[in-house]
Amino acid sequence: MPAPAQHIHSPANPLFKDLRRLAQDSAASRKQGRAWLEGDHLARAARARQVRPALAVFAESSWQQSAHEWAGLARQNIVLADPLFAALSALPSPARMGIVIELPLPAQPARFAPGAPTLVLDRVQDAGNTGSMLRSAAAFGFTQVLALQGTAALWGPKVVRAGMGAHFALHLFEGLQPEDIEQLAVPLLATSSHQGQWLHRTALPWPCAWLMGHEGQGVSAALARQASAHIRITQPGGEESLNVAAAAAICLHASAAGREAGE
Amino acid sequence: MPAPAQHIHSPANPLFKDLRRLAQDSAASRKQGRAWLEGDHLARAARARQVRPALAVFAESSWQQSAHEWAGLARQNIVLADPLFAALSALPSPARMGIVIELPLPAQPARFAPGAPTLVLDRVQDAGNTGSMLRSAAAFGFTQVLALQGTAALWGPKVVRAGMGAHFALHLFEGLQPEDIEQLAVPLLATSSHQGQWLHRTALPWPCAWLMGHEGQGVSAALARQASAHIRITQPGGEESLNVAAAAAICLHASAAGREAGE
Incomplete structure (x- = not known):
């Protein structure tokens, strides 16, 4: 049984509009204190370092097969109608899944290390x-x-x-x-x-x-x-x-x- | 006295449409057998290697000051209304001049050199x-x-x-x-x-x-x-x-x- 998720079909949805800004506008990550990672490769790189997604976002057509890998990890799951996911994506062929992580990362020290490379x-x-x-x-x-x-x-x-x-x-x-x-x-x-x-x-x-x-x-x-x-x-x-x-x-x-x- | 030039004000002009494709579409250079070089730096790099522009293209607002450097070199000069030049340019701040060169370059050998680096x-x-x-x-x-x-x-x-x-x-x-x-x-x-x-x-x-x-x-x-x-x-x-x-x-x-x- 897939995890519970919020389904969004309208481009006017405020949550969708925030996500689109985060995925397309380089200033939005600072403003929102979050980052958008599109596709399995990036999402897995985050997971390998124990970074837990705040949101997991799926295209409707990928929700069934991706849910078992990702949906249990995120605090919230969002399923976008495929045209909405495509409108969000800046990739030539959209990855059909992505995660949002909160910044700064949990393992990030508050100050830089003076002696590090x-x-x-x-x-x-x-x-x-x-x-x-x-x-x-x-x-x-x-x-x-x-x-x-x-x-x-x-x-x-x-x-x-x-x-x-x-x-x-x-x-x-x-x-x-x-x-x-x-x-x-x-x-x-x-x-x-x-x-x-x-x-x-x-x-x-x-x-x-x-x-x-x-x-x-x-x-x-x-x-x-x-x-x-x-x-x-x-x-x-x-x-x-x-x-x-x-x-x-x-x-x-x-x-x-x-x-x-x-x- | 500025060199003679063709002035274009309409986005429907066929010459403008060809130029816009050349400046924005990566396949157009092969199709048209030409390349678009926007800005002084690239145009001068071509000139330094004796590549003569087929066309020199200017935004209306830059035509007076650029003409003396470039207009005499090109076989044809085109002056675009500023909004047309901006629509052509793929740069965040348009350079307001560019040249079109014909391919292959005159100095290009027909075959590659088997012994060259x-x-x-x-x-x-x-x-x-x-x-x-x-x-x-x-x-x-x-x-x-x-x-x-x-x-x-x-x-x-x-x-x-x-x-x-x-x-x-x-x-x-x-x-x-x-x-x-x-x-x-x-x-x-x-x-x-x-x-x-x-x-x-x-x-x-x-x-x-x-x-x-x-x-x-x-x-x-x-x-x-x-x-x-x-x-x-x-x-x-x-x-x-x-x-x-x-x-x-x-x-x-x-x-x-x-x-x-x-x-």
Whole structure:
């Protein structure tokens, strides 16, 4: 017998309208203090870290087969008429299920750890870049992300989707000011296109914090002054700059590789 | 005196409708044999490589100040009423000028070079990932990109935008079949999440071809069989996989760094 659920058929339903904002508007996660995770992969990534859904949301056509896996876990179950679920989804082919989780996550500490391996994001604009960097941070053994004010909302739907579950392997802190970064007790490494040591010829400290900046303007002067080293990525092709998520992947991987070489 | 231009005020104008498709629909570049480059940065990247615009397109409000730089270069100039230019643009803040170029580029050879440093894309879906990889390829000294059938259209507007001008530093070949890749005379390197040598402990051959696959499915079996080596990226964080553009950046950079170390 399926669990009890609220069925919604009207796009005017206030609960539906809140959900649609959460699933489509990157500012809504902050306003509502919740996040939308669409599809089995993300929902399972949350569950694996003991994050219990506040809501589980199903398309009518998937309710029967999904209920046994998900409906018992959530405090509330909602079944949307299929066209409503499609209107909610920002995916080209809607996943037909999703969960809403409350923020901050239960395991999230109130303050960031000054000595932890860290990725610092300074006003990174693009949600896809931001999600990709969270994924790289988790893959390469970094444990926290500090996002300065002006960075894409980390729990916005596009960042969550691009993060592919990395959000649950990291401690995430948002809305920080440049002076908050001074509290980090690990060396702060900034990438630069025109000064500093070559990455592939540098022995990197561990733990450390990597600083990645705005797609057009790079890292702010106030933050760059705090860096203990400026690191350049060789670009024999002579192009001006890399995509910021590509640069981050190279730097974070170099830290992981250097750490293994030193073991 | 500004150059002569055709002024368009109606969204029903057939020339406008063709332009809008080119600027928004990733399949239109193939159909029309042209590409849309919005904004000064991309238009200048084309001009720096002696690519002459077939059309230059201006918002009415930018026509007076942009004409002296661009209007003399194009075979035809078009001035759009500002709301039409905004309807064409896929950017959050429209650049108010753009050019249309004809494909293939004049400098593009008819066949790919079997011995050149190469990036091979096997059904990569996401336009942002594809553009980021073109940018990394150009930055790290790779000279050509071979895209197998099923990869995002390389001259589609989102790939062009994410490429940030890298399209003009590379020779691009699209619509290839797996058997075409057999004609490459350089070692073909495939990334793998579960087998092969660790990237950071491997001396990489140069020139080489890196093979990057579909975001969900990876590289096809037919192509993986052609690889002369399988390479793993260390992931001490234990995450399952990296974003494909992040993985490509790490691999292409490792080639460039290895080449410098060997010099």
